[in-house]
Amino acid sequence: MLGxxxxxxxxxxxxYFFIVPKFRKKDDKKDxxxxxxxxxxxTFVSxxxxxxxSGKYICKECLK
Incomplete structure (x- = not known):
């Protein structure tokens, strides 16, 4: 019984250790x-x- x-x-x-952490990793990436x-x-934009x-990032406000 104990076995x-x-x-x-x-x-x-x-x-728990192999399946549950996979679901948590997806949520961390969203944050x-x-x-x-x-x-x-x-300015810094996401x-x-x-x-x-041309290899440089430009915010959408500057494109207007």
């Missing part, structure tokens, strides 16, 4: 953002809001 409980606990621990400096105005032009 079955230990085996069950090991199976639960293996599932962190990369910022780049606009070559024209010098990488999603910048445009790469």
């Amino acid at each position: 079955k409980i230990i085996i069950f606990a090991l199976i639960v621990a293996i599932i 962190s953002q990369n910022f780049v400096e606009c070559e024209k105005c010098g 990488l999603d809001e910048a445009v790469l032009s």
Whole structure:
């Protein structure tokens, strides 16, 4: 009986340590953002809001 409980606990621990951290890593990536400096105005904008032009990042405001 004690052996079955230990085996069950090991199976639960293996599932927890190998499957649960994979779901947490996706959430951590959403929290962190990369910022780049606009070559024209010098402000820092997120990488999603910048445009790469001739190897330099330009914010969308400067493109207008």
